Amino acid sequence: MARAVASVATDDSDAASGFVLDEGFERFSQVDDVFSRSSWDERIRSEKSAKFYATYRRPLANWKSAPGFQQRDYAFRNAAWHVTDLIAAFDGESRNRDGFLDPLSALQDGPDERIQIGTPADAAKEIKHIAKAVGADLVGITAFDERWVYTERFDPGAEGPRPNPLPEGLEHCIMIGQAMDPDLIQTAPSALAGASTGLGYSHDVVVLLTLAQYIKNLGYEAVASMNDTALAIPLAIKAGLGEYGKHGLLITPEFGPSLRLGKIFTDMPLAHDKPIDFGVKQMCNMCNACSKACPSKAIPDNEPNNRLHNRSNISGITKWSIDGEKCFGYWSKINSDCSVCIRACPYTRDYRSRRNRVWLRLSKRLPKLALRLDRREGGGERKAAVEWWPVEIKPRE
Amino acid sequence: MARAVASVATDDSDAASGFVLDEGFERFSQVDDVFSRSSWDERIRSEKSAKFYATYRRPLANWKSAPGFQQRDYAFRNAAWHVTDLIAAFDGESRNRDGFLDPLSALQDGPDERIQIGTPADAAKEIKHIAKAVGADLVGITAFDERWVYTERFDPGAEGPRPNPLPEGLEHCIMIGQAMDPDLIQTAPSALAGASTGLGYSHDVVVLLTLAQYIKNLGYEAVASMNDTALAIPLAIKAGLGEYGKHGLLITPEFGPSLRLGKIFTDMPLAHDKPIDFGVKQMCNMCNACSKACPSKAIPDNEPNNRLHNRSNISGITKWSIDGEKCFGYWSKINSDCSVCIRACPYTRDYRSRRNRVWLRLSKRLPKLALRLDRREGGGERKAAVEWWPVEIKPRE
Numbered sequence: 001m002a003r004a005v006a007s008v009a010t011d012d013s014d015a016a017s018g019f020v021l022d023e024g025f026e027r028f029s030q031v032d033d034v035f036s037r038s039s040w041d042e043r044i045r046s047e048k049s050a051k052f053y054a055t056y057r058r059p060l061a062n063w064k065s066a067p068g069f070q071q072r073d074y075a076f077r078n079a080a081w082h083v084t085d086l087i088a089a090f091d092g093e094s095r096n097r098d099g100f101l102d103p104l105s106a107l108q109d110g111p112d113e114r115i116q117i118g119t120p121a122d123a124a125k126e127i128k129h130i131a132k133a134v135g136a137d138l139v140g141i142t143a144f145d146e147r148w149v150y151t152e153r154f155d156p157g158a159e160g161p162r163p164n165p166l167p168e169g170l171e172h173c174i175m176i177g178q179a180m181d182p183d184l185i186q187t188a189p190s191a192l193a194g195a196s197t198g199l200g201y202s203h204d205v206v207v208l209l210t211l212a213q214y215i216k217n218l219g220y221e222a223v224a225s226m227n228d229t230a231l232a233i234p235l236a237i238k239a240g241l242g243e244y245g246k247h248g249l250l251i252t253p254e255f256g257p258s259l260r261l262g263k264i265f266t267d268m269p270l271a272h273d274k275p276i277d278f279g280v281k282q283m284c285n286m287c288n289a290c291s292k293a294c295p296s297k298a299i300p301d302n303e304p305n306n307r308l309h310n311r312s313n314i315s316g317i318t319k320w321s322i323d324g325e326k327c328f329g330y331w332s333k334i335n336s337d338c339s340v341c342i343r344a345c346p347y348t349r350d351y352r353s354r355r356n357r358v359w360l361r362l363s364k365r366l367p368k369l370a371l372r373l374d375r376r377e378g379g380g381e382r383k384a385a386v387e388w389w390p391v392e393i394k395p396r397e
Numbered sequence: 398m399a400r401a402v403a404s405v406a407t408d409d410s411d412a413a414s415g416f417v418l419d420e421g422f423e424r425f426s427q428v429d430d431v432f433s434r435s436s437w438d439e440r441i442r443s444e445k446s447a448k449f450y451a452t453y454r455r456p457l458a459n460w461k462s463a464p465g466f467q468q469r470d471y472a473f474r475n476a477a478w479h480v481t482d483l484i485a486a487f488d489g490e491s492r493n494r495d496g497f498l499d500p501l502s503a504l505q506d507g508p509d510e511r512i513q514i515g516t517p518a519d520a521a522k523e524i525k526h527i528a529k530a531v532g533a534d535l536v537g538i539t540a541f542d543e544r545w546v547y548t549e550r551f552d553p554g555a556e557g558p559r560p561n562p563l564p565e566g567l568e569h570c571i572m573i574g575q576a577m578d579p580d581l582i583q584t585a586p587s588a589l590a591g592a593s594t595g596l597g598y599s600h601d602v603v604v605l606l607t608l609a610q611y612i613k614n615l616g617y618e619a620v621a622s623m624n625d626t627a628l629a630i631p632l633a634i635k636a637g638l639g640e641y642g643k644h645g646l647l648i649t650p651e652f653g654p655s656l657r658l659g660k661i662f663t664d665m666p667l668a669h670d671k672p673i674d675f676g677v678k679q680m681c682n683m684c685n686a687c688s689k690a691c692p693s694k695a696i697p698d699n700e701p702n703n704r705l706h707n708r709s710n711i712s713g714i715t716k717w718s719i720d721g722e723k724c725f726g727y728w729s730k731i732n733s734d735c736s737v738c739i740r741a742c743p744y745t746r747d748y749r750s751r752r753n754r755v756w757l758r759l760s761k762r763l764p765k766l767a768l769r770l771d772r773r774e775g776g777g778e779r780k781a782a783v784e785w786w787p788v789e790i791k792p793r794e
Contacts, residue, residue, distance in 0.1 A: 058508075071512050075614035076527060082610040083603050086503050087483075106483050111455075115468050115790075122788040129787045130473060133578060134596065181530060199531065202607065206480050206599055213479040217472030390526045391519040393512075 017237045017275040018244060018319075021147075022306060025316030028231060029152045030101065031161045034312045034324035036154035038332075043310075044325060048332040055191075055335045056081060068190025068385030069335070072393065077191045077336065080198030087205050095157040099205060099226035102153065107213055107224065114219035117268070124271040127174060127211070134210045135203060138177030138254060140239030140273045144170055144265060148231040164229060167221055170265035172272070174211070175232070175239040178204040178262065179255045180342070182350050186383040188339035189295065189330075197337050200260035201226065208262045220268040231314075232261040240273035243280035247290040247299050247341035248322040251280045253360060256347030279364035283346070284320070287371055289380055293344035296330035298323040344380040346371060414634045414672040415641060415716075418544075419703060422713030425628060426549045427498065428558045431709045431721035433551035435729075440707075441722060445729040452588075452732045453478060465587025465782030466732070469790065474588045474733065477595030484602050492554040496602060496623035499550065504610055504621065511616035514665070521668040524571060524608070531607045532600060535574030535651060537636030537670045541567055541662060546627040561626060564618055567662035569669070571608070572629070572636040575601040575659065576652045577739070579747050583780040585736035586692065586727075594734050597657035598623065605659045617665040628711075629658040637670035640677035644687040644696050644738035645719040648677045650757060653744030676761030680743070681717070684768055686777055690741035693727035695720040741777040743768060 014021065030036055037044045038053075056078060064070065087106060088098045096102045117123040124141050131139040152161035184196035204226060212224035223229070233250050237243065241261075242252035249257040253276070291301035304319050312324035331337055342348055346363070349356040363370035374380070386392055411418070427433055434441040435450075453475060461467065484503060485495045493499045514520040521538050528536040549558035581593035601623060609621035620626070630647050634640060638658075639649035646654040650673070688698035696719050705712060706720035728734050739745055743760070746753040760767035771777070783789055 072514070072523075072615060075507075075512070076611055079607050079611035079614055080531070082505070083606055086606070108479070110472075115472070117469070118788050118790060125787045126469075133581070133592070134477070135600065184530070195530070199607075202603055203532065206603055209480055209483070210476050210596075210599065214473055214476035217476055218469060390522045391515050393515060 016277075017234070018281065019234065019237075020304075020318040022316050022318070024306065025147070026314070027147060027149065027151045028314050029161065030150040030154045030164070030228075031152055032311045033154065034328045035100075036156075037312065038328060039154075039156055040159040044328060046332065049328070052332040052335055056085075068187055068192045070191075070393075072389070073191040073195075073385060074336075077194040077198055080195040080202060082198075083202040084198060084205050087209070095155065097156065097228070099201070100228055101156065102228050104205065104209055104212070104224040104226070106209060107216055107222070110216035111219050117218065120269045120271040123268060127215075127268070127270060130214055131174070131176065131207065131211050134207050134214075136176045136207045136211070137179045137259065138175075138241050138252060140175045140236070140241045141270050142173050142175065142235055142239035142272050144173050145235065145238065148234045150228075150230060153228065166223060166229065166265060167267075169267045170221060170223060172266050172268065172270040173235050173239065174264040174266065174270070175236045175241055176204065176207055176211070176262040176264070177236070177241050177250075177252060177255070177259045178207065180258045180260060182255075182258060182348070183383075183388060185258050185339055185343050185348065187385045187388050188343040188382065189334055189336070190385050191336040192385045192388060193339050193343070194336040196258075197260070197339065204260050204262045208264060212264050215264065215266050215268055218268070220266055222268075223265040225263045225265065226261075229265075230263065232263055235263060236261055237275055240276050243275075243277065244319060245280060245290070245345065245347075246284040246287070246301075246320045247294075247345065248320060249342065249345075251345070251347050253278050254351055256349060257342050257345050258348045278360070279367060280347070283363055283367045283371070286367060287346060289344045289346060290341040293340050293380065294327075295338065295340055296323075296326040298326035298330070299341060340382075343382065346374040346379050348380070413674075414631070415678065416631065416634075417701075417715040419713050419715070421703065422544070423711070424544060424546065424548045425711050426558060427547040427551045427561070427625075428549055429708045430551065431725045432497075433553075434709065435725060436551075436553055437556040441725060443729065446725070449729040449732050453482075465584055465589045467588075467790075469786070470588040470592075470782060474591040474595055477592040477599065479595075480599040481595060481602050484606070492552065494553065494625075496598070497625055498553065499625050501602065501606055501609070501621040501623070503606060504613055504619070507613035508616050514615065517666045517668040520665055524612075524665070524667060527611055528571070528573065528604065528608050531604050531611075533573045533604045533608070534576045534656065535572075535638050535649060537572045537633070537638045538667050539570050539572065539632055539636035539669050541570050542632065542635065545631045547625075550625065563620060563626065563662060564664075566664045567618060567620060569663050569665065569667040570632050570636065571661040571663065571667070572633045572638055573601065573604055573608070573659040573661070574633070574638050574647075574649060574652070574656045575604065577655045577657065579652075579655060579745070580780075580785060582655050582736055582740050582745065584782045584785050585740040585779065586731055586733070587782050588733040589782045589785060590736050590740070591733040593655075594657070594736065601657050601659045605661060609661050612661065612663050612665055615665070617663055619665075620662040622660045622662065623658075626662075627660070629660055632660060633658055634672055637673050640672075640674065641716060642677060642687070642742065642744075643681040643684070643698070643717045644691075644742065645717060646739065646742075648742070648744050650675050651748055653746060654739050654742050655745045675757070676764060677744070680760055680764045680768070683764060684743060686741045686743060686772075687738040690737050690777065691724075692735065692737055693720075693723040695723035695727070696738060737779075740779065743771040743776050745777070
């Protein structure tokens, strides 16, 4: 059953998470998502966009000779997506796209009776413990917030809207973050870097299915979601996973913007986390690395505002916004997802290194100095794909 | 097409891997596996064994009150298996059991043309690099060895044998090791510890499908396998992943015996690894921790020999052997897989700790001392399940 229309009013945690909604706010329809539009909107749809998708099912027959776009790069990228595609029934036959247009359906019903799991704080502690054991890199919990739920899903068969039903009473949302491979990302833009996206999703899908099945096995409801059903970033910010960046991505203290998100809506009573502040706003205000690096000029170097580039932006919210048409246009051109903004971002670092953890602390207190250090160290520079591969192979003539 | 009968002759690497085959050697049929026998053999099949399997699909309705066997323990264990069960089509409808009785079938065909990947040494280097990026904890490569391929698969519908075909020319075998959660294992025997088995498989299945799809995307053949098709341990030993232990498990320097195995048969030309020796034989000869701890007395404290406990043992090979009937009988009794021998083994340690890495080096040079230290430190002792859970919950009355 579809939920009633959301109220526009902001709530207490909006301020802390930096969202400024105005009267012009409208919930987003997934029909207006740039990926959906590449099916139905002539402004986006093209031979190139069709070829872009086709290469995920079957690599190009005529390989490019550019490093990072050769046969083994596509072979690896597509293999990295394979488990996600299996679960998504991404076979071109089904009209469902679990995890992209529809929630993950591969879950079993639980028992009728609900187990008692103590206070909401106890239950939250337990859910986080399980999530980590299952392989989640990050986990946070926030309240269900209808404002970020899509008004409609996109039906790829009808090339139009379809309902986006969610069971009543799912008042809590568990946000999951799955790190993307930092070495692969350094080669962006490349088909090779696209493997980090596919692997991120494939691990995400396992964590989400396992954790959601656990909740169902306790007798509660759980709807597991990746890019479907609702916008992930506002919920992730409210769940304390990170802050919003100029490139329109979530930036976390653990992986910068180099991660995939997942979410589970549930009626299991869970205590909520609070938004965090580790200095991203001031850093993004003075840094324009992503904007400068973006090959399609899709990321303006400006202040947060409520202007819209096109219908793929959300109305009535003051924030940094990117031009999805330009962004996806570049993906179509190179036959792979881009990720250059992730590679260029000074927060994209391997924080297992002590040096990088020190940099993160510095970035909050002395962002200008941190930025200068990052650039001096060659932060964000593209690594050659051939450096990632252990063996060099000459492309076919 | 089924392969011809194997020759019995040992090859050069047998000596290094410690296999001693005699004229009595016979390839193993999966029909004689104790899990298969629990379907057709009255010596194993019972109400208890049926209930054992049933609890994996749906937890017991009447919870036990014993810690580690309560509702959330089963809820987690079964959730941990969920992705594996999905891929295995473990729904009771299909007669296939991908990963247990049949190879993983969820793979797409690759292109007709094969990419050149340099010398076999180059290709092996690349495959290992990809395996690690995909999430494999261990990877090694060995030659296909028909002696360890099952003569028959088990057909659960017909409760009898069916052919075990493998394409011709898969001369190489990539062995994958997936670590099991060391904290969960410490609570064995418990349904909770069973979650580490399920999670190990669920991560294994993602790695195997992704890596096999990569190989197929390069134009080569790849058959991805977990417990189906062939015995994993002899192949893993020859691929240099570890040594054979008294409890009948592979012992690795990275995770001890606390891991799941997977394998990919392929025709991609790959250089092979060599067996390793880090002192397991002498340690197992003087240690009887697993034998002493085994609740079902299934692990004799003896020298390697070629005696058979029952038809679930392999004929004609001198090695340590356990009594699978006793072992599985205990699993049926407790409604979960046991893992006590893994928990009790002195090699089961978290080798991320420097102290434990020092212990490993000591265990090769001074095994007696290492063993004494292990016992003094309380190595192998069971941890209470309630210690694993962050919050204590009283079982239902």
